[in-house]
Amino acid sequence: MIVENIPGVTYGILWVQNALGSVFGEFGVKALAIVITMFVFTSLMGYYYEA
Numbered sequence: 001m002i003v004e005n006i007p008g009v010t011y012g013i014l015w016v017q018n019a020l021g022s023v024f025g026e027f028g029v030k031a032l033a034i035v036i037t038m039f040v041f042t043s044l045m046g047y048y049y050e051a
Contacts, residue, residue, distance in 0.1 A: 016032060
């Protein structure tokens with residue numbers, strides 16, 4: 001698995017944050033937080049609409 005080659009980084013969202021942070025800097029980490037927040041918000045709105 002590719003995650004095993006990165007010492008000190010656990011798999012999951014921390015791995016994605018570190019990858020975006022190394023490529024895009026602080027903007028990448030903040031952009032990921034915004035994207036996840038928007039995904040959660042729109043998913044909840046969709047579920048409330050269907051209910």
